[in-house]
Every structure is written in C-alpha cells, then in structure tokens.
Amino acid sequence: MRNTLIGRFLLLSILWLIVLLPLWYVLARWFAAPAIWLAGTVMKACFSWVEGWHQDGVTAVLHTLVQVRMKGPQGDVLGELAPEASYPTYGYGLVLLWAMLLASRTERWWLKGLIGSLILLPVQAWGISFQWLRDVVLLSGPYGAAYLKYSPLAANAIAYGYQFGFLMLPPVTPILLWLAFNKRFVAALWLEAALEGAPEQRHQAPTKAVD
Template sequence: MPRRPIDRFLIATVLWLAPAFTVWYLLASVLLMPIAGWVQVVLTQGFGYAIVAVEQQGTMVDIVTRFVMAAPTTGAAPPNAQGQLVFSINALKYAYGLPLLVALTLAAPTAIGEKLYRVVMGSLLLLPVPVWGITCEALKVLVFQMGPGVAGQMGTT
C-alpha cells in the first residue's frame, strides 16, 4: 500500500469511479429530473418564441419547438403532412460531473457525514453545468442544424 496520502487518495478515487458511474447510470433518469426541469424553465422563459416545452424521456431530453415542418416523404405520413419540430439531446454527456464528484468525495479521508454533506452541496453547485450545456446545445441545433427555414423563423439569419 502506498505511503503518501496523495497516492492513497488517487488509488481510492480510481477504485470508486466504476461504482459511482454504475450507480449514476442506473439512476440517471431520476438524477436528470431536476436538470430537465431547469432546462424547461430556462428555454421556455428565455426562448419562449421558439421553445414550447422540454420533456424528459429517460436519459434523453426532448425539445419541443413552435416550428411546424413538412413530414418526411419516406414514411407512413400522408402526403403534405406537417408536424411539430421536436429533437432530442442526450443529457448524460453533460451530467458526468456528479459521479466524478462522488468518487473524489468518497476517496477523501473524512467522516461519512462530511462526505454526504460535500456530495449534496457539490451536486447543487454542479447543477448549472448540465443545464448550461443542454440549453446551449438546443439553441445550436435550432440555429445551425435545422436548416435556414428554422433559423429564419427565429430571426438568426
């Protein structure tokens, strides 16, 4: 066993990473609920002219827009059908800070009560990070990936 405290901390952190990520992945749909809720508030209040709702489907966040698009011709849709533009974002790629925080906290040589306090406070401090990421990706998709028709309707061209 290493004698230096930093070595013990690094080894313990590496050992805690796998269980932390496993639990995080298994509980992801529950852990992402507050993130999806805050994304809903930010997008519908700040960009209400473009976003109608944000809906969580497991680990995916569906962005429901106000834009009506022609339905794809290769499908079961009748000719000249239109539908509301909805796209999905994988929220997990923005929320991986929580299992990292848990692994680092559990590896620290402190009492369990202190660890619990640090995990709760740290997760609250990390909450804006995935909200920011999902919000920015939603706006990026709308402006740059949905074509000039949507960008024109948003007034960003």
C-alpha cells in the first residue's frame, strides 16, 4: 500500500507539473515582480553602492556605482556594473509547491498555496540578491574589489549565501512547506509502512519443536 500511495502521489505531481509549468512561464513576469521588488528594496537599504534596480521581463537588473573595465569602440573604458538575475532560476519552487498540494489533495489547498506562495517570496528574493552580490563582489575584477574593499571573509560568506540560495532553498523550501501543510498525509505514509511490515512479522513467528 505504501508503494501505491507514494507512486500515485509522484505520478499526479508530475502530471500537475506538466499542466502548471507552461502557465507559470506565461505569467512569470508577474510572479517575478514581488520577489524582484523585495530583493531590490533590501539591497538598496543595505548597500550604499546600490543606485537602484529594474525588472526586464523575468530578469532583475541591479544598478550599482561599482566601476569595472569594459571593452569600448576605442579601447577599454570604465563603466558602472549592472548585474542581472533570472527569476525562473529561483522561482520554480512555486510551481513545485502547488503541484504537490494538488497531487496530495490537501485540505484547503488553495489557502495553503497562497500562504506558501507568500512564504516563498523571501526565498526567491534571497537567491536574486545573492546572485547580484556574487556578481558584484566576486566577479567584478580588480576595479570592483578596489572600490568595495571587502574582506576575504565577507567574500566567502557571499559565496556561501549564493550557493545556499541556488542549490538548497528553491527545491527544499516548497517540500518543507508541503510537509507542514500535509501532516495527515505524512502520518498515513508512516501508518501504511507499519502495516506493511506487520504480516511479515506474523509469518516469521518461531515454530515449536515436535517431540
């Protein structure tokens, strides 16, 4: 029974992903707006070298005062760095959460989906912000490093934050939210696992010796 329940859930999750992913891609620029706004607002408040930001479709562009060397028509010139971050890289957890909620037939799935979507906004903003920080602090070259004067410890912290926001938060957070919203479903998995092992234990009862 446990394998049947898990298999059915996984199959329905895949089917819902197939249905929801195209819709998410079509509406991605609107889903991206709150996360980009949050990331830009936090960056503007925390770093004096941030001049502003804007959204270009699903791309978040940060405008900075950090100068880097760029190739110009008549040789290298100095220009202000404007790193970009793609919202779909960090926003796909939204589709994953809704697909799992629908596949497990979660009670009040629409309300829990809305709550989960709001909780995912800081996660998406984290990924966007740390990609901006990585590009500015770690990839801006000697001119950017001379302007910022960040310590190696700060650079390592930014690299860790970027990896955490890229590899861990987008896939893990929606799964954790789904588990929190589906305690009955998880309990049913444990119960079926226990019932699955019970018949085997009965068949393995010791036999009495015959005189």
